[in-house]
Structures are given as C-alpha cells and as structure tokens.
Amino acid sequence: MKLTSVFTALAAASFLVSNIAQAESYKVGAAVYGLKGQFMQNWVRELKQHPAVLDGTVQLTIFDGNYDALTQNNQIDTMVTQQYDAILFVPIDTKAAAGAVARAQASDVLVIASNTNIANSKAPFIGNDDIEGGRLQAQAMVDRLGGKGNVVIIQGPIGQSAQIDREKGELEILQKHPEIKIVEKKTANWSRSEAMSLTEDWLNAYPNGINGIIAQNDDMALGALQAVKGRNLSHQDMPITSIDGMPDAIRVAKNGEVITFLQDAQAQSQGALDIALRKLVGSDYKPRSVIWQRYAKDVEWSDGTSKAYILPWVPVTRTNADTLYQQVTQSTK
Structure with missing residues (x-):
C-alpha cells in the first residue's frame, strides 16, 4: 500500500511538473519606432492576435519609440534590466540601434528584427526587401x-x-x-x-x-x-x-x-514572434501563425532557423483590392 502511494505521488508530481512546463510563459517586448502611422498600428494589432499571445504563452508588452532612436535604445536597456526573454524590434534608425541590440544579446536576451533591419547585427530578420x-x-x-x-x-x-x-x-x-x-x-x-x-x-x-x-x-x-x-x-x-x-x-x-x-504587417509581426518562440522553446516548436501557409510558395519556415525571411510585395489592383482590404482590416485568430 505504501509503495503504491509513493508511485501515485511520484506520478502526480511528474504530471504537475509536465503541466508547469507546458504552461511556461515568455516575457516578450515589441519595440516599434512609432505608432502614429497605420502600418505600425496594424503591425501591433496583428501581433496581439498571435495564438501564443491570446492563450497566454506570451506575456506581451508594446513599447512606442515615438520616432526617437534614444528612446528606443533606452527601452531596450529597460527590457534587458527587467529580464525579458525576447525583443521584437522595429528600429527608427538602423545604425543607432546597433549598440543597444549588442548589449541585449550580450545579456542573452533574444532580439528579432522585423520590418526594418538593424545595421551590423546578427539578429534574425523578417520583412520585405x-x-x-x-x-x-x-x-x-x-x-x-x-x-x-x-x-x-x-x-x-x-x-x-x-x-x-x-x-x-x-x-x-x-x-x-x-x-x-x-x-x-x-x-x-x-x-x-x-x-x-x-x-x-x-x-x-x-x-x-x-x-x-x-x-x-x-x-x-x-x-x-x-x-x-x-x-x-x-x-x-x-x-x-x-x-x-x-x-x-x-x-x-x-x-x-x-x-x-x-507589405504584410501580420506576416512581419506574427512571423517575428514565431521565430522568437522557436528559439525559446526549441526544435519541437511549430509555427502557429497562419502567415506561413499564406506565403508557403514564397517563404520557407526552415525550422525557424534562417537568418532572414523575405516576404513578397503584393501589387494592389482593382481586382484584388477588396480581398486585400479584408485581409488587413480583420485579424485572423
């Protein structure tokens, strides 16, 4: 009876540990250059609709850079101090951001560049050419x-x-x-x-x-x-x-x-989060955004380890305007 109780207790503990591991959440900051324009507003809106944000896997904080490089650099330093797991970064100045990004990486904080590249950085990038x-x-x-x-x-x-x-x-x-x-x-x-x-x-x-x-x-x-x-x-x-x-x-x-x-704001922001989660979770992680199916012919997931994911430009025409309008105004959950 005692032995059975021990095994039961061990099994329960193992199940609890497993559930805790599955329920692990990640602290992610999105530092964008500014939120006055429609594109960055859409970028943020779509990021908030990523399945990992909706189910609590990711605890997301948005940082508005107010179109100022110094503000963005200070925000990155703050995220490093507060031990964020990852930073999704859209810099206002490609060169001015390099130092702050290097400091984050030296502190083992993951940085993913989205929409806008970072000069002299090895951070993975997702965006358009x-x-x-x-x-x-x-x-x-x-x-x-x-x-x-x-x-x-x-x-x-x-x-x-x-x-x-x-x-x-x-x-x-x-x-x-x-x-x-x-x-x-x-x-x-x-x-x-x-x-x-x-x-x-x-x-x-x-x-x-x-x-x-x-x-x-x-x-x-x-x-x-x-x-x-x-x-x-x-x-x-x-x-x-x-x-x-x-x-x-x-x-x-x-x-x-x-x-x-x-240029697809949803693909840029949700794609960046998928890339970050692949690096945080490990090789078992499968991308959760719909964008990888949308652009399957143009962009390969490549197990989330590519240095750059280049998204296609889509000409807006009289024929496809209504479809594209729905795509950019309705978040896909």
Missing part, C-alpha cells in the same frame, strides 16, 4: 509618365533602413530614365500631415513643374493626395506611387488614385 519595393514603385511611376517628366520624392525618416533601401531602389530605376528628373526630395517622417504640408509647398514652388510624386509609404502618399486634390488636380494629372498597402491606401488604389504595394 525594401530595395525591391523602391524599384517597384519607381517603375510604376516610369510607366505612368511614359519615361519622362519631373518627380518629387517624399522620404521616410532619414537613416531608417526602409528609407535608405527604398530610395536606393527608386534611384536605381530612375537613373535608367534620364528624361525623368527629380526636382525635390525631403522627409515627411512617415507622417500624413507632414507630407500634405510638404506637397503643398512644392506645388506652390513648382506650379506647373511636377508630373508625379513618389512617396516612400502610404501615409505620406495619402497626405500628398490630399494636397493634390486641394489644387483640383486628379491622379491622371499627377500620379502618386507608394508602398505599404494600408486600408486607406487600398481604398484609393482601387479607384486608381494611388499606386501601392502591400
């Missing part, structure tokens, strides 16, 4: 203008990898078409309101000298569109090309007012 994105939007402008005309470029925050790489792709294409001239380029910091004011200034300075606007994200393209409409001009008069595929941009893209290309 921004050079290719720049090529796509510049080529769309070339096609709309028939290879000649004057364009302006509304830049993202100077120094962020998305701004650097998108511009690299844009210039690569535009330099092949010498009859297209860049008359102005300036940052609007991913801001719709700043882009509107900037475009108004340019339209005043060049009343008949601008034929097209290349905006490095959708919010800035929408601000430019407001300014263009304020002059009673249409997209036929002044085409606008962009990147992101955000809800408001998809709506106007369906009508031809903006040309944009979708």
Whole structure:
C-alpha cells in the first residue's frame, strides 16, 4: 500500500511538473519606432492576435519609440534590466540601434528584427526587401509618365533602413530614365500631415513643374493626395506611387488614385514572434501563425532557423483590392 502511494505521488508530481512546463510563459517586448502611422498600428494589432499571445504563452508588452532612436535604445536597456526573454524590434534608425541590440544579446536576451533591419547585427530578420519595393514603385511611376517628366520624392525618416533601401531602389530605376528628373526630395517622417504640408509647398514652388510624386509609404502618399486634390488636380494629372498597402491606401488604389504595394504587417509581426518562440522553446516548436501557409510558395519556415525571411510585395489592383482590404482590416485568430 505504501509503495503504491509513493508511485501515485511520484506520478502526480511528474504530471504537475509536465503541466508547469507546458504552461511556461515568455516575457516578450515589441519595440516599434512609432505608432502614429497605420502600418505600425496594424503591425501591433496583428501581433496581439498571435495564438501564443491570446492563450497566454506570451506575456506581451508594446513599447512606442515615438520616432526617437534614444528612446528606443533606452527601452531596450529597460527590457534587458527587467529580464525579458525576447525583443521584437522595429528600429527608427538602423545604425543607432546597433549598440543597444549588442548589449541585449550580450545579456542573452533574444532580439528579432522585423520590418526594418538593424545595421551590423546578427539578429534574425523578417520583412520585405525594401530595395525591391523602391524599384517597384519607381517603375510604376516610369510607366505612368511614359519615361519622362519631373518627380518629387517624399522620404521616410532619414537613416531608417526602409528609407535608405527604398530610395536606393527608386534611384536605381530612375537613373535608367534620364528624361525623368527629380526636382525635390525631403522627409515627411512617415507622417500624413507632414507630407500634405510638404506637397503643398512644392506645388506652390513648382506650379506647373511636377508630373508625379513618389512617396516612400502610404501615409505620406495619402497626405500628398490630399494636397493634390486641394489644387483640383486628379491622379491622371499627377500620379502618386507608394508602398505599404494600408486600408486607406487600398481604398484609393482601387479607384486608381494611388499606386501601392502591400507589405504584410501580420506576416512581419506574427512571423517575428514565431521565430522568437522557436528559439525559446526549441526544435519541437511549430509555427502557429497562419502567415506561413499564406506565403508557403514564397517563404520557407526552415525550422525557424534562417537568418532572414523575405516576404513578397503584393501589387494592389482593382481586382484584388477588396480581398486585400479584408485581409488587413480583420485579424485572423
């Protein structure tokens, strides 16, 4: 009887330990460059809908960097001090973030880069190829203008990898078409309101000298569109090309007012968390986000150990606009 009781107690203890192991939760921080724009708002919203967040496997905290590199670096240091298990990082400045990331890694805090790369870092990355994105939007402008005309470029925050790489792709294409001239380029910091004011200034300075606007994200393209409409001009008069595929941009893209290309916020944020969990849990972990099925033809899971996961750009067209709009406005649980 005593022996049976001992075995029963041991079995119960083993079951309890097993349940505790299965119920282990991970402390994860998501440090994003800022939450004023639609894309990062969607990125965060989709991350909160990851199955591991919904069932409590991940205790998630969002850190708003307020578009400031020093703020982000301080946030990373705070997460290291508070012993977070992993950091999902979208830096405002690709170079300024490197030191803080190195300190986190030296303290055995896992860092995954999402959406925006980190200079000189070995952190795994999931996102789109921004050079290719720049090529796509510049080529769309070339096609709309028939290879000649004057364009302006509304830049993202100077120094962020998305701004650097998108511009690299844009210039690569535009330099092949010498009859297209860049008359102005300036940052609007991913801001719709700043882009509107900037475009108004340019339209005043060049009343008949601008034929097209290349905006490095959708919010800035929408601000430019407001300014263009304020002059009673249409997209036929002044085409606008962009990147992101955000809800408001998809709506106007369906009508031809903006040309944009979708980068999938859900894939970037939920994919980053799956990569982090693979490293935290171990080789038994299977990705839980639907995005790996969505992009199965383009992106291999590779047991969650690849250095980079490059997601495809999706052109927004009249045909697919409604489907993409539903995709980016309805979280998939």
